[in-house]
Each structure stands twice: as structure tokens, then as C-alpha cells.
Amino acid sequence: MVYAGIDLGGTNIAVGIVNESGKILSQCSTPTRPERPYQEVAQDMIVCIEKALRQAGCTVESLHSIGIGIPGIADAKTGRIIFCTNLGWRDIPLREELQKSINKPVFIDNDATVAGYAESVSGVSRGCDTSVFLTLGTGVGAGIIFNGRPWNGAHGVGGEIGHMTLAVNGVPCTCGNNGCVERYCSATAIIRMARQSCMAYPDSAILKKAGSIDDIDAKAVIDAAKEGDKIALRIFHRYCDFLAMAINNITAMLDPEMIVLGGGVSRAGTFLTDTVKEYTPRYLMYKTMPSPKIEIAQLGNEAGIIGAGLLGLLVKKQ
Template structure:
């Protein structure tokens, strides 16, 4: 049995997971990030203790504890180096948990653990080399090479969203300009749509759909409008897909994976998005006569973070 913890900006999810990636028990509490790191750590310790008791009552032994975070950890899993959503910098989460529990502790980026979950029970199952890209508020990624997580020497090896793909009209939160995240995240899609609306570049029904309140505009409305043929919405989507296609092509040309899975909130645009991405990538890949990585939509939903975190030890 394994314990998986998915720490998010709004909720902390924890579960007991078996060897096949099935969740046998799960629990969720509010993160309440404004309380600060120390209080959240206390909650995590309390949750782990409760699940260890449940496992023991059922005659099971917990082999390891894995944690997914919306940030980066050091390669040893002792410290969370950076976690914007929670306001953490160099916090000793792994270090403190290792003192508290005599069980191996592993910490990874949340997109990476979601990618592991897809490898266990989802669309990339059966492939040794896969890339998971999550399109949400930002753009995240997880890379698995020869069945093992690739995080790089310093723990930042799968920061796909910060691949530079072109110049943009606004900077990324990381301080650079041209990051994939500034073109292909939900945030980027909304920003560009607002820019075009304010500049009155194309005809659109978007304003009508949000009752002239651009604060209500979201990526789902934009993609739904694009499907309906809205000129401005399609311009926004085409730009987003162009740069996502460039980013994915770069990954294929450098890493040559078996498969790439796209998840996150934006992926709910479904086949409309998928077919556009596949077409865009086909324009740029090297050696077009050679078979390249297949691109699919991720299959797992909200439980991916728990499953992937739980079995993180098997991918290290």
C-alpha cells in the first residue's frame, strides 16, 4: 500500500493506493493557504497519521509516501524550493516528514505526478517514454524516460511551461518573456481574447455571452465560441495552438517520446483542440516520413494527483 498526497492552492487530497493504482480510501480538506506553511504541515502530518492507522487496521503496510506540489522540490525531496500558489520558498516539508515518519518520502511537481498516474492507469499506460502537458492557469509538464521520472539535476527538468517559444506582448510570472505558458495557458487565452476585444479587431459574440463583463470571460466560453465559428475566438484559439504546437514539436525533436498526453482544464475542449494540435505539430516535426509520438488527451481526472503521488517511489 502507498499514500499519495496532492497539495493544491485550495485543497489537500490524500489517499491510500494499492499496487495497481486503485484508491482504496481518500480524504480531502481545505488548504487555507493564508495560514502559512507551519499550519499546513501540521495538517499533512495529521492526515498521514490517520491513513497509516487505517492501513494498519486493514493489515497493510505503507511502503512509501508521495507528495505532488504546484511547484518544485530539490532532487532529494527534502525541501520545497518554490511554490507560488502556497507562498512557499525553501520550506523543509520532506525533511520534517522524514523526521516524523520512518517511511520513504518523495516530493514532485503536480504535473509530473499526474503524468505518472496516466502511465499507471491512463492514456500513456504501457509506454516507457511519455510526456504529460497540463493546460490550466499555467502550463505544467511531466517527463518520463525509460520508466523513470526525469526532473533534471536541479529539480526543474520538466518546466515545459517555461520553454521559450516566441516574443509576447506581456511577460511571464517567472520574469521572462516568451514562455509557452504566456501563449497556451487558460490565462493566456483569456488575456489575448480581451486584448482583441478591446482593440475591436474582429467581430465576436463573446461580449454578448458575458453580458459585456469581461471579468466573466473564461477559456471554456472562448473555445465553445470558436467551435461555433466565432471569428475572434478562432483567432485566439489558433494562436494558442500555434505556440503549443511549436512547444510540443520541440519536445518531440529533442526527446522523441512514445506518446504525449494533454490534460488540465483547457483539454476539456476535447477533440476540437486535439485535432488542431496534431495538425500544427505535423507541420514542424523533423523527418516527416518517420513515425513520431502520438498525441492524446489525458484520461484521468481529479484523482490523478493522488494516484501518481502515491506510486512516485516506483518511478524514481
């Protein structure tokens, strides 16, 4: 049997045919164009699945199920998308729509959750029963894998680690609260801190790399920090300190075997994990006890397709 995995993004629909061990056999993608009626987006998903199946030399009969990772939340029971802000979708019966064309089980889950699940099956957290995946990008997404299964709570909104409060009366968040993890641990947070610092210290190597304050991105800051620029290092250490705090909050609640870091900031590699590990002991409560390993994700952009596809495996495991 093979599994169709769909990574539904605001820009592209990426579809892959995945085998039981999480290997992608073929891929196909098409622009999402979310302004269209959702029925058209669903139809494009079907076309891509059929194309990818042909490329992999598989038939629809050999397809076990369709899994979809969405940048939002879904109701697992009904297969309806509840919220998908950057697609502008609310209460969309996606499973029902897809099953009009291909009558197979359809599973829908959050994109960070499925990426974390993929890492736990065929990536860096392979073999861990419990792990937490964090995407450090424009925001902070999270996927909790608990006892080998994605965990998103009693109402489907668990794992919103990006919106746990890290600072009382802190930086205002897009969610309406203040001081959320996302405001301190995302690439956006690095950029905000760097812009402030570069106003006071225009000689920083960050500005030389970025060109102007408006063009500062996380990479410019991380590259300057790697080269030893003092301002960039100060920002990077502050960032890693915040991330260590967030990781400690996760540890206090779940004590996972591993915290997996993905997303743009994770391209900093061991420079990131080594620095975060300098700070985590400060916040750990049981300092002499083992603490979660902190590792960089291995599957990159393919994690979305693999994890979505493998949602079908969970049913088999039951």
C-alpha cells in the first residue's frame, strides 16, 4: 500500500506518494491560489495525487489513504477545516469534497504536527516515543508526538506552543495576547531585535550583510554572529536564552525524549543547538536529571508530505 501526503501551503500544494517507511516515491505540486473556491483547490489536489500515483507506477487501488497537513486546525472526526487563516478558509468540508473524487480515508492535521510526526518516523527523532517539534520561522509552530502519535488535544487546538506566554506584558502578538513564545523565538524576533540594535550600533556587521535596516533577515544576523560580530552575538544569545526558556516550559510539562528544531532559524545548525544548550541548564528544575536532547530536524521541506502521508499509518497501528 502507498499513502498520498499533501502539504497544503498558502503558495503551493505539494503532493507526494509515500511508502510505509516514509520514503517519497514521487512528487507533484501546483500553486494553491487560495482566493479560488475551495472545490477548485480540492480538484487540483486530486489531479496531483493521480499524477504522482502514475509517476510512482501505482494505481488508485494501491492507495491506502490521503493525508493533508494544513497551516491551521481541523476537526479529525468530521474532516472539516476549522480555521486556516492564511488560506482564508473557515469551516471547509475538505474530506467530503476530496472523497467525491477518490473514495479513500482522508486525514487532516496541522502542518507542524505532521512534520514532527514525520521526523519521529523517519527523521531525527526516529525511535522516540515522545518528542516535540518546533518550527522557528516567521512564527513558531509546534508538533507534539506523544506515545508515538501526534497529539493535538481534546479539541484539536493543543500544541499551540508558539502562543504560550513567555513574558508578562511582553511584545504584542498577532493572536491578540502579549508576550507569546512566538514573539521571542521566531525568525521575526531575531529581525526585530536586530533592527533595534542596528539603530544604536550602525557599524554592526549585520547591516553590512543586510544592506539596510529594512532588509535585515535572520540569516544576516546568524551569519554575522558566526563571524564573531559582537552585536549579532548578543542578539543570537538573547534569542537562544528565550528559546531555552520555552524549551524548559515544554520539558516541565511533557519531559519529551527530544526537542526537534526546524524552520528557517534551524539552518544555523549546531551553532543554534550548542548555544541553546548553554542556556537550558539555567532553567531546568531537576538539574541533575537527564533532559531532552535538542536536535536539528533532518527532513526539511519534505517532512510535510511524509508526515501527512503517514497519518494513514496511525489507523493501521490502532
